[in-house]
Amino acid sequence: MSIADRVIELNRNELSYPPPVNIxxxxxxxxxxxxxxxxxxxxxxxxxxxAAYTRVAEPSILIGSGVEILIAQALQLFSxxxxxxxxxxxFFMITQIAESLETRVLKIRLTEPAFSLPFDLLVEEARxxxxxxxxxxxxxxxxxxxxxxxxSDLCQNSAGILLIDESYYEFCRFSVIDMVKDYPNLxxxxxxxxxxxxxxxxxxxxxxxxxxLRNFASVELALRPTRPSVYAASAALKxxxxxxxxxxxxxxxxxxxxxEASDIGATVYPSSANF
Amino acid sequence: xxxxxxIVNPVAGMGGSVGLKGTDGKMYQRASELGAMPVTQERAGTxxxxxxxxxxxxxxxxxxxxxxxxxxxxxxxFTIISSLTSEVTxxxxxxxxxxxxxxxDVDLVVFVGGDGTARDIYDAIELKKPALxxxxxxxxxxxxxxxxxxxxxxxxxxxxxxxxxxxxxDVLDISEDAYRKGKLDIKLYGYLKxxxxxxxxxxxxxxxxxxxxxxxxxxxxxxxVIENMDGDVLYLLGAGTTVGAVAEGFxxxxxxxxxxxxxNGKLVGExxxxxxxxxxxxxxxxxxxxxxxxxxxxxxxxxxxxxxSPAVLWSVGKDNIIVIATRDKINSVWCLRVDTKDIAIDxxxxxxxxxxxxxxxxVLMPVN
Numbered sequence: 041m042s043i044a045d046r047v048i049e050l051n052r053n054e055l056s057y058p059p060p061v062n063i064x065x066x067x068x069x070x071x072x073x074x075x076x077x078x079x080x081x082x083x084x085x086x087x088x089x090x091a092a093y094t095r096v097a098e099p100s101i102l103i104g105s106g107v108e109i110l111i112a113q114a115l116q117l118f119s120x121x122x123x124x125x126x127x128x129x130x131f132f133m134i135t136q137i138a139e140s141l142e143t144r145v146l147k148i149r150l151t152e153p154a155f156s157l158p159f160d161l162l163v164e165e166a167r168x169x170x171x172x173x174x175x176x177x178x179x180x181x182x183x184x185x186x187x188x189x190x191x192s193d194l195c196q197n198s199a200g201i202l203l204i205d206e207s208y209y210e211f212c213r214f215s216v217i218d219m220v221k222d223y224p225n226l227x228x229x230x231x232x233x234x235x236x237x238x239x240x241x242x243x244x245x246x247x248x249x250x251x252x253l254r255n256f257a258s259v260e261l262a263l264r265p266t267r268p269s270v271y272a273a274s275a276a277l278k279x280x281x282x283x284x285x286x287x288x289x290x291x292x293x294x295x296x297x298x299x300e301a302s303d304i305g306a307t308v309y310p311s312s313a314n315f
Numbered sequence: 316x317x318x319x320x321x322i323v324n325p326v327a328g329m330g331g332s333v334g335l336k337g338t339d340g341k342m343y344q345r346a347s348e349l350g351a352m353p354v355t356q357e358r359a360g361t362x363x364x365x366x367x368x369x370x371x372x373x374x375x376x377x378x379x380x381x382x383x384x385x386x387x388x389x390x391x392x393f394t395i396i397s398s399l400t401s402e403v404t405x406x407x408x409x410x411x412x413x414x415x416x417x418x419x420d421v422d423l424v425v426f427v428g429g430d431g432t433a434r435d436i437y438d439a440i441e442l443k444k445p446a447l448x449x450x451x452x453x454x455x456x457x458x459x460x461x462x463x464x465x466x467x468x469x470x471x472x473x474x475x476x477x478x479x480x481x482x483x484x485d486v487l488d489i490s491e492d493a494y495r496k497g498k499l500d501i502k503l504y505g506y507l508k509x510x511x512x513x514x515x516x517x518x519x520x521x522x523x524x525x526x527x528x529x530x531x532x533x534x535x536x537x538x539x540v541i542e543n544m545d546g547d548v549l550y551l552l553g554a555g556t557t558v559g560a561v562a563e564g565f566x567x568x569x570x571x572x573x574x575x576x577x578x579n580g581k582l583v584g585e586x587x588x589x590x591x592x593x594x595x596x597x598x599x600x601x602x603x604x605x606x607x608x609x610x611x612x613x614x615x616x617x618x619x620x621x622x623x624s625p626a627v628l629w630s631v632g633k634d635n636i637i638v639i640a641t642r643d644k645i646n647s648v649w650c651l652r653v654d655t656k657d658i659a660i661d662x663x664x665x666x667x668x669x670x671x672x673x674x675x676x677x678v679l680m681p682v683n
Binding site: 128139142143144145146147148149151152153158161165307 | 513649650667669672673675676677678679680681
């Protein structure tokens, strides 16, 4: 085994444990039919399961080959209409894409030790923005940035789209996904790469009003995940009890490392994520 | 009961507003001729009056205006140490008194001054005792200073409470002659042991290394700023290579470290001091300032650019201040800082401010 193979890349925020056997078998079944594209019925099936898991209507769900491609597409699409607001720091891919856009970009700095959002200023700036992207819990600070009232205020006062990335939802159980039905400009993205442990299969989803999702219609086919991904994700959603176990394991371990790091004098910031 | 040594450099900081970049050697006489007023007494007073644990401290102070006067005025308990031989104080006085403080086993030496004073303290005490700078000089690019006088008081309180780490911090040697000629010549001079409270002790200045990406970033910032410039506005351009790139963008050769003024694309003032800026302000209806924070310690006013005095900043107003910085510089700090020696002006500037970091790109940064 080379040194590169032995490196544990903690910055990737992956799950440290492989998925249960039934999920691996489902992925294998997907590989067995690798000569065929994903069937529409398979896509409908995973949408149905995600609708049950998220408690939103099926037409409000868009599946993607990882959450990154969905966020990237949203950035490309909505930035054409005007100013984009992102956090600083945020998931590095969001920064990279935002910095490559032709439009005006405003980054909102989160500062230690609290890493809080200057909320009134954000609302003010969002008034004339085309897109606001907030990852909450935030990567890399682990800070849960939002409250429901704040999301309400932002949606009501923003001219454009508010995209909340909830990739670490399962580790904090705070979500605004149910608010999508009330706010046509609210978009929520999630992933199965973290708590579900399917990072290598890359499956993400977006929940938004049908009017917002229509913007993605022309690229929907290009965004679709692979057969093994959908088969595995579908099996994972059949029984999510292993996710609960994983989340408990990770959060307990997170707290243990946090305590021990504090004990040796390190500054440890509280986290609502898996890191 | 902790024993604190207090040394005030009475001439530190006088070169700032008059554009002399410092008062090392005999330059303070020139500063006086130009009308500069002493600034350290007020700073030292602010420091002493904000200490909550005054009753748990005893001060060993230098005589007269080097500490005694301000301790008397602040009403703290003190003992005078050593004596002065002349009305005009010197670096030798600072060193001699600091050594005497070490001999009398103080727990902490607090000095009020700038980088030059820090070097004198280092010469005298090296790492024998902890020391802390109350920023009152012109540049203060070293990392042995509190972020302002009130923060210094908080650090002393934490020191009394024992909730403190002592760390070695850089004392810098900045050639004032070179600085006045527009060159930044910084060398590491030594280390002092400094009581550290996160957020209250400033970082040192970090050099800006020219690179392909920083040049591209400078050009992008310049494009954005120039595109958004208004006509019939006097632009006051602060120090640094980033602001220099903006000047270059509209064809003006700027002094690297001075304040220059541009109106409708023409240079109307060069290497201005506070007086020169105030005169211009009375002649132009609309004025904007373009500044870049000091790399590493993130001060955009109060470190090396005291020509932008409280009076100047009050007149121009926060809305007319354009802050620019490369992505690398802004990514290396958590927040921006100001320390203008005027609490009302500092408060006006605190909160959040937008920093132009690229073409079409800004970061909303907290200012502490």
